[in-house]
Amino acid sequence: MRALILCVLLLVMTPPAVHAQDSSPALLVADSVTVESDSRLIATGNVEALHDGVHLSATRIVYDQSSDSVVIEGPIRLTDAEGTILLADQAQLDTRFRNGLLTGARMVLDQQLQLAATEARREGRYTQLRKVAVTSCQVCGSDGVPLWQIRASRVIHDRDERQLYFDDAQFRVLDVPVFWLPRLRLPDPTLKRAPGFLIPSIRSTTLLGTGLKLPYFVPIGDHQDITITPYLSPVTRTVELRYRRAFHNGDLTVDTTLSSDSLLPGEVRGLFFAEGAFDLRDGFKLTFDIETVSDNSYINDYGYAGGDRLDSALEVSRARRDDFIASSIVHYESLRETENNATQPTIIANARYEKRLFPSALAGELRIGGVVHGHFRYSDRDFDGDDDDTEVDGRDVARLNVDLSWRNRWTLMAGMRAGLTTHLWLDRYATRQDITSEADVSRATLGTALELRWPFERRGAQGGRTLVEPVLQYGWTGGERAGNPNDESTRIEFDEGNLLSLSRFPAQDRREHGQTLAAGLRWMHAAPQGWRAAMTVARIWREEADGDFTRSSGLEGEVSDWLIAGRFANDDGLSLTARGLIDDNARFSKAEARAAWSNTRVELGASYLLLVTDPEEDRDQAQSEWSFDGAYRFNRQWTGSTEWRYDLADQRLDRVGLGLQYRNECVEVGMGVSRRFASASNLEPSTDFDLTVALKGFGTGGSAKEYRRTCRN
Known part of the structure; x- marks a missing residue:
């Protein structure tokens, strides 16, 4: 049986001067410990030593008090407080195991990067290695060759700066030299923000040829940085810049590029994107983004993200439990050849406020809301209703909408739920540069809706749950359509979200009028086996057809198309969602579906989209x-x-x-x-x-x- 000896002998035999510098004792565990001539301590057999966060294991340790040094025979394993591992055959160190020489050494940083050297010398914050091979690849067997390695005559590791400095560095792939550098500096794996080159990439396109991107990262303190990426190919000379900064109350990111290429000779091309978000006083938030490009085809030519419509926006908002306020201004720029920025709504301003009140003298909930909206076109030509002359139309619109509403819910017999909502809308519309409509329109409109739900729930013996809920809503909105033009509600969606709305137009420049009846059936099931499914079937009947509902909206005529929506998901990663509008002749006017399956090895997804012809939505x-x-x-x-x-x-x-x-x-x-x-031709x-x-x-x-x-x- 191993004789376990726990000693503090290194402390006892260390000179007083050393004690003054480092008062922590060294603990020694070995099979055998002997003392020779009162100045040499020899520990053999499964030796382990602990000192000030340093853990050393070896076969034999000899401490010589006269030279104040420790000679260690391996195999040696030394782990310091930072987690750096040093393996060696032999070593001669000081009594704190921090400074000295190790032969046949191998250094492991962050359990990833391995530095094998003939010798390693530790001096304070620096470890100097000679004749070094550096790699993070796993090598099995004495004849194994790493996928890549860096050979160097010398490597210095700076523990405080967490940097590696190479002299006479040679990069090898499968032990074949690829390139050589006289000097090289790389961050060690524990440093996450270090100046230097990032991952390079080679990009080859039919438009720009084969080129190289080589990003260089420059940290500016702990709170900001800049990345400079030259992009060179036979066709282009491009510089990409990304600036990031973190503030105590938000963050900012700026992306910009400058290009000179042979696609548009003699022109400087580029883009400027910026976005930020900041917390302001009293719970307000500021968000903004800026997007602009030099020409319509630049984003497509260079493969940058951004789409074919750019928006620059500034918004201030605050959301609390019982009130919401937001104000924004947006500038749109279309890159599509078929769209003219002079006749598209380019500058859009919005302000919105909503407040919930629960007065004690009145049951239920009272809401007060208001919207101020305006959009501007650069064109100064009047809209005249001529479809062949729309490229010169410059109609501008502003509106003010106030909504006063009261709502309440009750539980009736047999679990039936009833809800009542009443509205008073006060609207003001101003239209300019449009000879086909009134310049100023004001109106007050009343509306009410009565909703009935009757949920039925069934619980299975094994834990399954099924919910069946029929829904019925009667709605009425008084008055008639005002004389303002339809300039916003030109793309209408009919889905589960607005089934029970009094108006299914996306903006408040339009409202539904007259009587409507909406009916639907919702079914949901959660099985004990882990799968879940749901389906909704619904339809709307109205007193009179609304001419502003287009064919593809599914709301054309006095009776809407059938809305059918469903979803399915299980614990094996399969999910299905589908939604469609289908008429009485079983023809779809709009449909979309998505199927996805994912597990530890597979991620699959498929989508389908169908939109029928609709001239009112510019879809021939x-x-x-x-x-x-x-x-x-x-x-x-x-x-x-x-x-x-x-x-x-x-x-x-x-x-x-x-x-x-x-x-x-x-x-x-x-x-x-x-x-x-x-x-597109551009x-x-x-x-x-x-x-x-x-x-x-x-x-x-x-x-x-x-x-x-x-x-x-």
């Missing part, structure tokens, strides 16, 4: 498309992905893409190819190829500890 052809996206994890390291979108109406591919990713404990490689088939079809390579184990490459492999014997 039906729109129908399939889209698919998916990813499959072949094994722990390899993952493939794909996406495509197919236009069923035009019978052509709109976009297709393939991706492949390899990842292990020391490298991440991403490859992708995508093809966009542009339909955009060009393009094929993009992307390649990114990230070395794991450094602060710039991120961690991949979860991918660490185990060697088999």
